[in-house]
Amino acid sequence: MLRYVLQRLLMTIFVIIAAAILIFTVMYFVPGDPAKIILGPEATAADLADVRHQLGIDRPFLVQLGSFMYNTFIKFDMGTSWFRNTSVFGGMLERIPRTFLLGFLSIVLTSLVGIPMGVNAATHHRKWQDKGVISFAMVFMSVPEFWVALLFIIFFSLRLNILPSFGIGSWKNYVLPILSGALAGIGGIARYTRSCVLEVVHADYITTARAKGVMERKVIYQHMLPNALIPVLTNVGTSFTRCIGGTIVMEKIFSFPGVGLYLSDAIASRDYPVIRGCVIVIAAFTAILMLLVDLSYGYVDPRIKAQYVKQSTKKGKIKNVA
Amino acid sequence: MMSEKNDNLLSVRDLVVEYTSGGEIIHAVNGVSFELEKGKTLGLVGETGAGKTTIAKSILRVLLSPPAKVKSGEILLEGTDLLKVREDEMLKIRGAKISMIFQDPMTALNPTMTIGNQIAEGIRLHNDVSALEAEKMAIDMLQSVRIMEERFHEYPFQFSGGMKQRVVIAMALACKPKLLLADEPTTALDVTIQAQVLDTMRDLRNQLGTSMILITHDLGIVAENCDTVAVIYAGQIVESGSKEDIFDHASHPYTVGLFHSLPMWAMGEKRLHPIDGLPPDPRIEPNGCMFRFRCPRATKACEATVPNAELTSGHFCRCIAPKEEV
Numbered sequence: 346m347l348r349y350v351l352q353r354l355l356m357t358i359f360v361i362i363a364a365a366i367l368i369f370t371v372m373y374f375v376p377g378d379p380a381k382i383i384l385g386p387e388a389t390a391a392d393l394a395d396v397r398h399q400l401g402i403d404r405p406f407l408v409q410l411g412s413f414m415y416n417t418f419i420k421f422d423m424g425t426s427w428f429r430n431t432s433v434f435g436g437m438l439e440r441i442p443r444t445f446l447l448g449f450l451s452i453v454l455t456s457l458v459g460i461p462m463g464v465n466a467a468t469h470h471r472k473w474q475d476k477g478v479i480s481f482a483m484v485f486m487s488v489p490e491f492w493v494a495l496l497f498i499i500f501f502s503l504r505l506n507i508l509p510s511f512g513i514g515s516w517k518n519y520v521l522p523i524l525s526g527a528l529a530g531i532g533g534i535a536r537y538t539r540s541c542v543l544e545v546v547h548a549d550y551i552t553t554a555r556a557k558g559v560m561e562r563k564v565i566y567q568h569m570l571p572n573a574l575i576p577v578l579t580n581v582g583t584s585f586t587r588c589i590g591g592t593i594v595m596e597k598i599f600s601f602p603g604v605g606l607y608l609s610d611a612i613a614s615r616d617y618p619v620i621r622g623c624v625i626v627i628a629a630f631t632a633i634l635m636l637l638v639d640l641s642y643g644y645v646d647p648r649i650k651a652q653y654v655k656q657s658t659k660k661g662k663i664k665n666v667a
Numbered sequence: 668m669m670s671e672k673n674d675n676l677l678s679v680r681d682l683v684v685e686y687t688s689g690g691e692i693i694h695a696v697n698g699v700s701f702e703l704e705k706g707k708t709l710g711l712v713g714e715t716g717a718g719k720t721t722i723a724k725s726i727l728r729v730l731l732s733p734p735a736k737v738k739s740g741e742i743l744l745e746g747t748d749l750l751k752v753r754e755d756e757m758l759k760i761r762g763a764k765i766s767m768i769f770q771d772p773m774t775a776l777n778p779t780m781t782i783g784n785q786i787a788e789g790i791r792l793h794n795d796v797s798a799l800e801a802e803k804m805a806i807d808m809l810q811s812v813r814i815m816e817e818r819f820h821e822y823p824f825q826f827s828g829g830m831k832q833r834v835v836i837a838m839a840l841a842c843k844p845k846l847l848l849a850d851e852p853t854t855a856l857d858v859t860i861q862a863q864v865l866d867t868m869r870d871l872r873n874q875l876g877t878s879m880i881l882i883t884h885d886l887g888i889v890a891e892n893c894d895t896v897a898v899i900y901a902g903q904i905v906e907s908g909s910k911e912d913i914f915d916h917a918s919h920p921y922t923v924g925l926f927h928s929l930p931m932w933a934m935g936e937k938r939l940h941p942i943d944g945l946p947p948d949p950r951i952e953p954n955g956c957m958f959r960f961r962c963p964r965a966t967k968a969c970e971a972t973v974p975n976a977e978l979t980s981g982h983f984c985r986c987i988a989p990k991e992e993v
Contacts, residue, residue: 547731549774555729556769557789557838558762571779647779647822 350640357632362418364628365621369413372617373406379427379615400427402617417625424618426611433622436607441626443513444596444603448588451523455530456581462531463538463577467546468565478539482532494525494598511600522599526592530584537580541573548572575646582638586631675743676878677703677726677846682740684721684902687733695721695735697902697953703846703895708872708879710889710910712925713899716946719882720770722899723848725750726880727767728757744846763793766839767848768868771855772832776823783809783819786838793842808837812867829860833867840871847872847879853888865892886929890914895981898922901947901957904975908982918978918989920962956986964988 380396397403416422423433466478501521502510508520546569554568596605604623611619643650684696696718703709711719724730725737728749742749769775777785786805806816812833823831832852839847853861872879881892889896897907898921906919917923924942944961959969968987975985
């Protein structure tokens with residue numbers, strides 16, 4: 346088990362390094378001159394060359410890549426923002442908790458509402474509960490999130506004036522971004538849970554459980570759900586990574602100063618160090634989260650857990666027997 | 668209080684069960700009646716789709732509804748009509764007074780729960796015991812089906828088919844039920860394991876005094892395990908009686924056909940004699956004798972309702988022209 350985790354962590358490091366090289370290369374070849382953006386359209390050729398030299402982007406590709414990798418992975422220095430003149434690391438440190446909280450809360454909301462909705466739909470297959478859940482999911486999965494967000498702003502901020510539409514400061518600022526981001530997720534998880542539960546609803550072991558005299562509620566939550574939950578878990582895991590990496594739209598709409606907004610502003614202004622920093626952090630986050638999701642399978646599905654155990658203890662067992 | 672004149676544990680009377688599928692009604696069980704005495708074993712014999720499993724599941728009330736619906740009838744367990752009992756009362760009967768062994772041990776166990784917990788779950792539901800005591804009782808149960816205590820914490824995928832079925836048996840008998848419904852308990856197992864599983868079942872039942880309804884299409888298993896036999900065809904009991912009545916004096920043409928389709932090496936027969944044709948479409952409203960389409964002795968009179976005639980004491984046959992005694 347421990348060996349497996351270490352192996353996966355090692356893999357994670359390679360993933361992060363690969364992501365760093367990739368984003369550096371892509372940004373190097375993307376058209377657009379940061380020096381021009383910094384100095385404005387009326388800058389002279391000499392000034393531009395001067396700024397390029399200061400930023401270090403007049404050096405050959407491999408030299409730039411080398412110094413970037415050295416700084417990032419050996420000195421753990423992600424550089425300074427070209428526009429804000431603040432350390433990228435500090436900027437990230439400030440923003441990650443906000444985005445993380447936003448993503449975490451919206452995934453909690455998505456799971457807490459979506460999974461029971463899906464279970465309810467499956468156990469009331471083809472009744473009104475089922476149809477209601479399906480319709481809800483269909484509507485909110487088809488409608489673009491930004492449109493829902495705008496409607497929420499009109500309704501809750503402009504008409505009712507009960508929730509702020511931008512900034513951070515109080516818990517109220519989190520409500521609209523979480524809600525408008527979670528609705529599609531709830532629909533998705535509900536639909537997915539529904540189809541997974543429907544697959545086990547007719548399983549023989551469910552009848553066995555009923556034949557033992559187990560209450561229907563316990564049949565659903567102790568016998569059906571653990572078996573249906575394995576694929577749902579992957580889904581929740583991946584949608585969490587989407588929350589962290591993909592809140593760009595939500596953060597932009599609500600002017601929510603998180604990683605997403607940081608990244609989208611940086612892309613607009615060709616702020617290379619910030620872009621790289623954000624991508625590396627998002628990649629690391631995604632990789633670690635996927636590892637956690639994989640490990641959590643073991644706790645839900647004993648068959649997978651047994652595989653981990655087999656790999657690491659089989660040798661020991663044989664020795665003991667001998 | 669109800670004091671039944673005889674010592675019947677279970678009487679099923681005129682049970683009718685229908686399924687709805689795509690707007691059509693499927694007549695699965697069409698007026699089945701039988702009795703089961705305490706401590707005895709009844710064999711329900713019939714081909715696939717005859718309604719055997721549906722009968723067992725309606726006794727336990729674990730049919731999925733919809734699509735299944737018990738239209739009418741009575742299922743009396745020691746005088747109480749199970750079809751009228753409230754669901755929360757039924758929870759106390761399932762697993763405690765009546766329990767069931769399912770056909771396929773491969774799928775009958777929850778893959779994400781340890782074997783031990785699956786046995787202990789039922790014990791805790793029906794006995795006022797602590798978790799530790801329940802675990803102890805579950806271990807005893809495991810040992811009585813010859814599975815070692817060490818395997819208590821293992822999962823179904825770590826067990827072989829025969830062992831899984833023994834676990835299912837341990838689970839079913841853990842609360843010492845009065846009635847065991849065994850739905851083709853050995854069909855999914857190979858022949859050498861079959862005998863082993865049946866022996867285990869018999870030993871335990873004898874210890875606990877449990878009555879059993881054994882559902883099977885294997886007449887050999889019936890011969891070895893049952894006291895009385897009911898032959899089911901198209902959702903109706905066509906012939907019932909003691910094991911001797913059925914095996915030695917088979918009277919209904921269907922029962923006779925069943926025996927003819929067994930290999931009879933001793934009699935010098937080289938070929939099997941299957942019953943021609945297929946069971947009737949269950950969507951057809953039952954009328955008259957449902958076997959007349961395949962019956963070699965069918966006449967015009969078979970289209971009318973056929974009474975369940977008592978040939979000799981306790982030997983019933985639903986045929987207007989039962990085979991004469993050989």
